[in-house]
Structure formats: C-alpha cells, structure tokens
Amino acid sequence: MSVTTAPSIASQTRRVRAGDVNLQVRIDGNDGPWVILAHALGANLSLWDDTARHLAGRYRVMRYDLRGHGGSDAPVGPYTMPRLADDVAALMDAQEIGQAHFCGVSVGGMIGQTLGVRHAERLLSLTLVDTIHHTPMEAHPMWANRIGQAEAHGMAGMTDATLERWLTAPFRRAHPGVVEGIRKMLLTTPVHGYVGVAQAIVAFDLAEAIGRIHCPTLVVAGANDEGAPVAMARSIAEKIHGARLEVLPDAAHLAFIEQPERFHAVFDAFLGNAACGGQCDIP
Numbered sequence: 001m002s003v004t005t006a007p008s009i010a011s012q013t014r015r016v017r018a019g020d021v022n023l024q025v026r027i028d029g030n031d032g033p034w035v036i037l038a039h040a041l042g043a044n045l046s047l048w049d050d051t052a053r054h055l056a057g058r059y060r061v062m063r064y065d066l067r068g069h070g071g072s073d074a075p076v077g078p079y080t081m082p083r084l085a086d087d088v089a090a091l092m093d094a095q096e097i098g099q100a101h102f103c104g105v106s107v108g109g110m111i112g113q114t115l116g117v118r119h120a121e122r123l124l125s126l127t128l129v130d131t132i133h134h135t136p137m138e139a140h141p142m143w144a145n146r147i148g149q150a151e152a153h154g155m156a157g158m159t160d161a162t163l164e165r166w167l168t169a170p171f172r173r174a175h176p177g178v179v180e181g182i183r184k185m186l187l188t189t190p191v192h193g194y195v196g197v198a199q200a201i202v203a204f205d206l207a208e209a210i211g212r213i214h215c216p217t218l219v220v221a222g223a224n225d226e227g228a229p230v231a232m233a234r235s236i237a238e239k240i241h242g243a244r245l246e247v248l249p250d251a252a253h254l255a256f257i258e259q260p261e262r263f264h265a266v267f268d269a270f271l272g273n274a275a276c277g278g279q280c281d282i283p
Contacts, residue, residue: 009056015071016064018090024071025064025091028056033124034100035059035271036088038108040254041197042155042162043185044070047105051256054264059271062100064091066107068193070185077196081204084197085114092122101271103127106228106253107197113206113236116213125216125274126240127267130228130253133236134205143202150191150198159186166253168224178257210239216274217243220263222255244270 013026026045035055037048045063052061065072067079067087088111092100101124104112109131116126135143149158163172163179163186172179217240221233230247237245246266251258 011056013071016091016094018087018094021067021073021075021087023064023067023073023087023091025062025095026052027060027062027095028052029058029060032059033271034097035061036092036097036100036102037061037063038088038102038104038111039063039066039069040106040108040166041201042069042158042189042194043182044189046070047182047185047254047257050260051103051264051267054260059101062091062095062097064088066111066193066197068196069189072193074190074193075196076192078199079196081110081114081200082118084111084200085118088115089119089122098122099124101125101127101274103129103267104131105129105256106131107201109228110201110204110206113210113213116215116217116240117206117209120213120215123215125218125271126213127218127220127270128233128236129220129263130222130225130233130255131236132204132228132232133210133239134207135202140202143198147195147198150194154191155187155189155194159183162186165227167258168250168252170250171252171258182254182257207235207239210236211241213240216270218266218270218274219243219245220255220266221245221247222251222253222258223247223249224252225255227253 011028015022016025039047044065068074109128219233219237221230237243248255248259256263
C-alpha cells in the first residue's frame with residue numbers, strides 16, 4: 001500500500017533591496033494569490049506567524065519587517081507614511097508581484113490605506129485591522145511623550161504600557177508565552193526605528209483621501225481597543241465605498257492575536273470573495 005504525504009509548504013527568509021533600504025522578508029506558501037502582511041509599531045513580521053501558517057496552504061504569504069524594525073535596515077528618521085507605503089511597492093517590484101491582497105494592523109493599516117491611495121493598481125484587496133484614518137491633534141502630545149520616553153530611556157520602559165494597550169488583561173493572564181514573545185519584539189526594536197515610524201504616525205491624515213480607495217476592503221476592530229476604537233473603524237468603513245466592518249469581541253488592539261479563529265474565519269471569507277480584486281463587485 002502506498003502512502004502519500006502532503007507536499008511541504010515552502011518557506012524562506014531573506015533581505016530584499018527596496019529603494020534605499022534592505023528589508024527582511026519572509027515568504028510562506030507554494031502557490032496561489034499573494035497576501036502581504038504588515039505588523040504594528042515596535043513589533044516585527046513574527047507577529048503574523050499564526051495567520052501566515054493559516055494561509056500558506058492556499059496563498060503565497062509575504063511578511064516583512066518595516067524599515068527600522070526586526071531584521072530590516074534602520075536608517076535615522078523621520079520616516080513618512082508615503083515612504084513606508086512605497087517600501088511595499090518596491091518589495092512587490094523586487095519579488096515580481098504585480099498585485100496582492102494587503103493586510104495591516106495598526107500602523108500596518110495606515111500603510112495599507114496609503115497604498116490604496118498611492119498604488120491602487122497593486123491591490124487585489126485591503127484588510128485594515130485595529131487602525132485609524134488620521135492621528136488627531138489631541139493625540140500629538142501623547143505621541144511626543146512616547147517618542148521622548150523612547151529616546152531618553154530606550155524601549156524597556158515602554159513595553160508594559162504597550163502590552164496593556166495591545167492585549168486585554170484576561171488574555172495576558174491566560175497566555176503568558178504570547179505576551180513574552182511580543183515583549184521581546186518590543187525590546188529588540190531599534191529606538192530610532194520606533195521613533196521614525198512614530199513620527200510618520202503623528203503626521204498621518206488620510207481621513208478624506210481614503211474615499212478614493214475602491215478595492216474590496218475589510219475593516220476589523222477589537223471591541224475593547226481604546227487606541228483605535230470601534231467608532232474609528234466604523235468611520236473608515238463608511239468612507240471606503242463598499243467596505244465591510246467586523247468587530248471582534250473580547251479583544252483590544254491586537255484583535256487577530258486575541259481572537260484568531262474568529263479573525264481567520266472572517267479573513268478567509270473576505271479573501272475568497274475578493275479573489276479577483278477590483279474586477280469583482282465589492283462584497
């Protein structure tokens with residue numbers, strides 16, 4: 001009796017030249033449409049490990065470390081959101097990816113919105129997780145304080161407060177290993193990389209421009225996210241024609257980490273409906 005085994009899923013990590021920087025990239029999967037995943041400020045591509053594993057049997061998944069993060073170059077900033085979006089387009093060019101589904105959390109979602117405005121022809125779909133469409137003026141002092149804390153004291157003094165914002169208390173108590181993994185990401189982020197991307201966040205405002213995004217769009221929010229609240233997610237979904245809003249219960253800023261099964265079910269259904277990108281009727 002012959003025994004057949006499932007084909008192994010290819011996986012590779014390497015540094016890729018993208019414009020003026022080398023960015024660390026991980027690609028999982030053998031075939032299918034491309035899905036690009038962008039992480040949050042102070043994290044790295046491993047934040048998406050579970051989602052990449054979930055998708056890799058059906059898609060080719062590209063994760064990357066933002067400039068200033070993980071294994072990517074960390075030039076002295078400030079960075080800008082257009083530059084961060086252009087990094088993605090440059091990575092796509094380097095990998096000969098014509099179009100892709102893009103999914104970003106937090107600042108990754110801001111990058112996704114900027115891609116949708118600057119490089120609309122490159123997107124099959126857009127998934128925006130726990131993000132905002134502009135940084136309000138009243139948040140500028142908070143960001144100035146975070147930047148100052150990082151510059152004066154390094155990342156160690158910021159990790160506890162960040163984890164409290166990102167994950168609900170019950171999740172932190174129940175999943176200490178996950179919390180420790182994210183803590184290590186934060187601690188190993190270069191300070192000037194954190195500061196550079198934070199400065200891009202401070203200057204971010206696409207509240208009106210995102211009305212020009214016309215690819216299929218999914219907006220996901222954690223019900224307990226205080227930094228990117230449900231009201232903001234609803235505003236994003238209302239401004240982008242045909243966008244779909246999903247609120248995940250019992251989750252804060254990293255809703256896809258706290259509610260992976262719910263997130264993956266919603267994401268799977270959305271990607272299936274958006275498979276032909278802008279040529280489809282928006283679901």
